[in-house]
Amino acid sequence: MDWTIWLEWVLKGFILCLVLLTGFAYLTWYERRALARIQVRVGPNRAGPQGLLQPIADAVKLIFKEELTPGRVYKVVFVLAPVLTVVPSLILAAVIPLGSSFTLFGREILLHISNINVGVLYIMSIASIAVYGIVLAGWSSNNKYAMLGGIRSSAQMISYELSLGLCFAIAIVMGNSMNLIDIVNAQRGMWFAVIQPVGALVFMIVTLAEVNRAPFDMPEAEQELTAGYHAEYSGMKFALFFMAEYQKMIVICMIAATLFFGGYREFWFLKDTFFSVDRFWFLGPIYLLLKVIVLLFFMIWIRATWPRIRYDRLMAFGWKVLLPLSLVVAFITAAGILLAQDLNNQLYIWSIPVLSIISAMVAVMFIYRGLRRKSHGRF
Numbered sequence: 001m002d003w004t005i006w007l008e009w010v011l012k013g014f015i016l017c018l019v020l021l022t023g024f025a026y027l028t029w030y031e032r033r034a035l036a037r038i039q040v041r042v043g044p045n046r047a048g049p050q051g052l053l054q055p056i057a058d059a060v061k062l063i064f065k066e067e068l069t070p071g072r073v074y075k076v077v078f079v080l081a082p083v084l085t086v087v088p089s090l091i092l093a094a095v096i097p098l099g100s101s102f103t104l105f106g107r108e109i110l111l112h113i114s115n116i117n118v119g120v121l122y123i124m125s126i127a128s129i130a131v132y133g134i135v136l137a138g139w140s141s142n143n144k145y146a147m148l149g150g151i152r153s154s155a156q157m158i159s160y161e162l163s164l165g166l167c168f169a170i171a172i173v174m175g176n177s178m179n180l181i182d183i184v185n186a187q188r189g190m191w192f193a194v195i196q197p198v199g200a201l202v203f204m205i206v207t208l209a210e211v212n213r214a215p216f217d218m219p220e221a222e223q224e225l226t227a228g229y230h231a232e233y234s235g236m237k238f239a240l241f242f243m244a245e246y247q248k249m250i251v252i253c254m255i256a257a258t259l260f261f262g263g264y265r266e267f268w269f270l271k272d273t274f275f276s277v278d279r280f281w282f283l284g285p286i287y288l289l290l291k292v293i294v295l296l297f298f299m300i301w302i303r304a305t306w307p308r309i310r311y312d313r314l315m316a317f318g319w320k321v322l323l324p325l326s327l328v329v330a331f332i333t334a335a336g337i338l339l340a341q342d343l344n345n346q347l348y349i350w351s352i353p354v355l356s357i358i359s360a361m362v363a364v365m366f367i368y369r370g371l372r373r374k375s376h377g378r379f
Contacts, residue, residue, distance in 0.1 A: 004107070012113045016093055024246040025055035030293075031300050038304040059239075067235035070142065077140035082233070082240035085133030088126050089247040095119040096254050097181050099264045099284030100277055111264075111284065112181075119180040120168050123255060127164075127210065130248065131157045134212075137241070138229040149228030152218045152311065159318035160209040166326035167203040170196055170333050171259040184263035188271055193260040195349065198356035199329050200260040202322060204298065207256065209318070211248045214303040218311050253295040257288060261295075264288040317367075325363045329356050 029044060029051060036043025044051030069075065099111035116122060131154055138150020174192050175183035186192075193200035209216040230241045257263055264284035266277050277284045309317065336352040339345070 008109070009113065013094075016113060017090060020090060020093060020247050020250060021243075023250050024243050025059065027246045027250060027296065028058065029055050030296065031303075034297060034300045035304050038301070062239040062242075063236060065235040067237060070232050072142045073232065074140040074142070077136050078232075079237070081133050081137035081140060082237045082244070083133070084136065085130055085244040086240050086247070088130040088133075089244050089251055092123060092126050092248075092251045093254065095122050095180060096251070096258055097184055097264060098288060100281050102281045111281075115179070115181060118178045120172055120178045120183075120259075124165060124168060128157070128161065130244070133244070134229050137233070141229070141232040143232050146229050146231045149231070153212065153229060155315065156209055156212075156216065156218060156318075159315055160206045160322070163202060163318065163322040163326040164206045164210060166323075166330045167199055167206060168259070170199040170330050173330075173334050173337060180258055180263070184258060184265055187262040188265055188268065190268050191260065191262045194268075195352055196260075196329065196333055196356060197353055198325070198360045199333065200256070201360075202326055202329065203256055203260065204295070206322065207252045208299065208302065209314075211245060211252055213245075213249070213299055215306040215309045216314060217308060218314060249296060249299060250292065253292045253299070254288065256295055257291040261291050262287075321363055321367060325359060328359045332356055332359065 032054070033043040033051065035041075044054040047053040047057045069078065094113040095116055097112045097115070101108050101110045103109070134153040135150040138146040138148070138153070141147070171183055171192060172178055174195065175186040177183060177186070183192075208214075212218075230238055233241060262268065264277060264287055266273075266275055266283065266287055270276060272278075275283065277287070332355045333352055336348045336355075340348040
């Protein structure tokens, strides 16, 4: 194999890791500033202009903070658990297309590290590995609170993984491929979020549970478990867990943008215009960045406005609401596309969002009835 290919892979991997690490640092600033504005506060404003140097100050503090290792922990697993949590969040981004391509020194440079035909399957498999780091962190700490946090995380992942898989299946059916670039190109005419808005919404809700974000942050519920699975961690090991959570947020938003919001493609109404990615390749990463920023704000907004769900209701919501709704939405999508292809009638395509929204309204009605029954003491 030509050495230039290896050099290209190394440079792409280095740049992607640098982008994710920088993005993680400034996502903490973005979240703290957004939460402050929502809660009518000022937010970080001491370190640098508008607090822009606050992530650097936090990093320096955590690097030089003393690391304490309790005496009765399983030391090897205790040290490896943070690494097992961080690595999947980095390698998930390897198959996400960040743009089309450009020519440099007569060589075509593709704006992704790897283009595999089963990119969606790769994402599903790697995303499932991250929970091992959390479970092992809870088990190796030899702490009851940490162990409870690890158990909660694994149970939560099992509950919401099925709905997540069905959301991936919706994107696969609409894109007629498991290749992420094919899925992006299939959205040139219309985003999948427009055709299947309920599927996109369920995907965002499920990913909140997957990355343990509010209101699904039960594995690290401070009021119940002190700090959850990282109760015994400090210094740089704690920083790795912190880094993994925010990097997963960025990568999950990149995946959501790729599957349902056109990825690096322009807005569908800008197709074949001056602002098309086909005209200027550098617009692709800019469009993807804008979509990721909006989706990240959605996650932050949810954290600022929704209280934490009680653990039994969280599990019931996953099994009794999201899973049946995902099944119905996946069936509606597959049936609508099959009928549109066989009967050559695009009306069936536009029946998909209508029927999906009706299904979502029925699910909301069942939730409302269930809450009313519990409030009146009828179980």
